[in-house]
Amino acid sequence: MKRGLTLLLATVLLASGCSLFKSKDNIHPPKPVPQFAPTLRVHELWSHGIGDGAGRSGIRLRPALSDGVVYAASADGDLAAWRLDSGATVWSHALGSGWHPFGWFKGRGHNRFTGGPSVAGGLLVVGTQKGGVYAFDAKDGKPLWRAQASSEVISPPAIAGDRVFVRSNDGHIVALDAKTGKRIWLYDRGEVPALSLRGNGALLAVNGALFFGSDDGKLVALSQADGSTLWQIQLASGEGRTDIQRLDDADGRLVFANGTIYAAAYHGNVMAVDPASGRTLWSRPLSSYTGVDEGGGKVVAVDDASDLWALDAGNGGDLWKQDRLGWRWLSAPAVQQDKYVVVGDLQGHVYWLDLADGKLAAKAHPAGSAIVARPLVEGNIVVVAGSDGSVTAYRVGG
Numbered sequence: 124m125k126r127g128l129t130l131l132l133a134t135v136l137l138a139s140g141c142s143l144f145k146s147k148d149n150i151h152p153p154k155p156v157p158q159f160a161p162t163l164r165v166h167e168l169w170s171h172g173i174g175d176g177a178g179r180s181g182i183r184l185r186p187a188l189s190d191g192v193v194y195a196a197s198a199d200g201d202l203a204a205w206r207l208d209s210g211a212t213v214w215s216h217a218l219g220s221g222w223h224p225f226g227w228f229k230g231r232g233h234n235r236f237t238g239g240p241s242v243a244g245g246l247l248v249v250g251t252q253k254g255g256v257y258a259f260d261a262k263d264g265k266p267l268w269r270a271q272a273s274s275e276v277i278s279p280p281a282i283a284g285d286r287v288f289v290r291s292n293d294g295h296i297v298a299l300d301a302k303t304g305k306r307i308w309l310y311d312r313g314e315v316p317a318l319s320l321r322g323n324g325a326l327l328a329v330n331g332a333l334f335f336g337s338d339d340g341k342l343v344a345l346s347q348a349d350g351s352t353l354w355q356i357q358l359a360s361g362e363g364r365t366d367i368q369r370l371d372d373a374d375g376r377l378v379f380a381n382g383t384i385y386a387a388a389y390h391g392n393v394m395a396v397d398p399a400s401g402r403t404l405w406s407r408p409l410s411s412y413t414g415v416d417e418g419g420g421k422v423v424a425v426d427d428a429s430d431l432w433a434l435d436a437g438n439g440g441d442l443w444k445q446d447r448l449g450w451r452w453l454s455a456p457a458v459q460q461d462k463y464v465v466v467g468d469l470q471g472h473v474y475w476l477d478l479a480d481g482k483l484a485a486k487a488h489p490a491g492s493a494i495v496a497r498p499l500v501e502g503n504i505v506v507v508a509g510s511d512g513s514v515t516a517y518r519v520g521g
Contacts, residue, residue, distance in 0.1 A: 151428070151450040156472060156486075163463065163475055163484040168504065168516040169210025170489065174201035174217065176512030177495070182237045182277050185496035186506050186514060189242040189261060193499070193506055195514050196236045196249050202264055207504060210516060214264045224257060224266040237275060238289075243282035246301055248289075250276025256289050258304060268304035272297055273311075283328035283347060290326055290335060298350060308350040324414060327377040327384075329398060334377055336414075340388050342377075344401060354401030359391025375414020376455050376497060378422075381436070385422050387411040393424050393434060405439035413497070418458030419478050425453045431464065433481060443481035448474065455497035457505070459519065465505050467494025473507050475519065489515035 174197025177184045186195040192213055193205050200218035205211060216222040238250030246267070247259040254272040259265060272291040281288040286307065287299040296310040327334040332353060333345040340359030345352055378385040383404065384396045389412045395404040410427040417423070421442060422434045429451050433442040451468040459465055463484060464476040471490030476483055490509025499506040505517045 153429075153451040153469065154447065154449045156470070157447040157483055159483045161485045162477070162482075163519060165475065165485045165487055165517050165519050167487070167489070168208075168518045169205070170513065170515040171195075171203065171205060171210065171212075172512045173197045173203050173514060174199040174512050176492070176508070177510045183496040184236065184239070184508065185279070186499050186508055187240050187242045187247075187279070188499055188501055188506075192242075192261070193514070193516075194240050194242050194247055194261065195508065196240045197512050198235045198237065200236060202236075202240070202247075202249070202259065204261070204264065205514075207501060207506070207516070214262075216264050224259070237277045239276075239279040241279045241282055244301070246282060246287075248280045248282060248287055250278070250280060250289060250291075254291060256280065256287070256299065256304065258287070258301075268302075270297075270299050270304035270306065279325050281326035281328040281333065283333075286347065288326050288328060288333055288347070294338065296326070296333070296335070296345070296350070298347070310345060310350040312352070324374045324376060327379060329379045329384075332398060334379075334384060334398070336374060336377060336386055336388065338374070340391055342384070342386050342394070342396060342401075344398070356394075356396065356401050356403060358386055358388035358394060375411055376416070378415055378417045380417040383436075385415050385417055385436075387413075387415050387424055389427065393422065393439065395422070395436070395439065407434060407439040409434075413453065413455035416456050416458045416464075416497075419461035421458075421478060423456045423458060423464050423478070425456055425466065429453045429468075431456065431466070431476065431481060433464075433478070445476060445481040445483070447483065452493075452495075454494050457498045457500045459500045459505060460503065463519070465498045465500060467496075467498060467507055469493045469495075471509055473498065473505070473517070485519070487515075487517060489513060489517075 173195050186193050203215040204213040235252040237252045240249045245261050247261040256270040258267045273295045274291040274293040285301045290296050298307040324336045341355045343355040384398045387393045390410050392406045393409045394406045411424045413425045415424045422436050431445040454467040457465045467473050473487045475485040490513045492509045492511035
């Protein structure tokens, strides 16, 4: 029953405040696309399409990068790899062309990609709607092994050393052998509230620990070795008179930088936390559904009104706020070269903001649909994925 209610809420959110398709359905109409004189030169480097993308599923399929190659997946079962610098195709597999990994069958009933991809050490891993975990050789896309999680996998798996860590939508986390897919341990003490936002933040594997934000507003640290709980702290209190007011999911992106974990929660706080002990270094009220990024001594967050904030990474103090993108349902922010912040919006626009003061520096419009996944940043290149399957790379400066 809990998952049914969760999915019902997801439908409500997608049809209202988090609608990606009909702006008239927004609780608050989005502010107009801002007009400004650009101060940063941005030009398109290459563009590809992959299947139907995430479509209207609400999932945040996001390209991954490893050794100069961009990997992307679509909900309808396509996988592709392109060179970051040129967009040249390394390999591509499309379900409609007869590629059926692990015996998938052609048609609407196949096991849809919903989480990932993740790439490390020559291994590419993707999660599916039916809880499948599929591993491929990153060099050519050849299927290697498959495993089964306890429910839908909608966040990218984490790969660390000889293990793959997978989070499923029922709150469970499983550790798998990276070579065989064999289960090593299972964490099944996650609590999923009756109502929650549709989404799971990505797992963060750092220094022998596994960190994640829970659906009930906690930041949890597990041992990578055996899945035991190292510590947990509350990011949000879940207070309010109604179930919706008490939503406190910590579904956003976690960041490890300068020996510190930075995290945020919906109806909660942005926090800086010591990863070894779980001790809170600073905490600042700010409701975010996307998570944070860090760069140039600043922590950047998008609040639940789509205003962008920059906080001092050392003490959490406010540095600037940019409210010209209000209610445009921004993606998670990405810091580029410690100089700019990059975000996408519900109408397919991409914005670059000056990290120093939050002023808008450039914009582009690569996608005909929403950009819900955090932009992928590598040096002076940004890769943006639209929910329609478009994947576009931009080079800034020069």
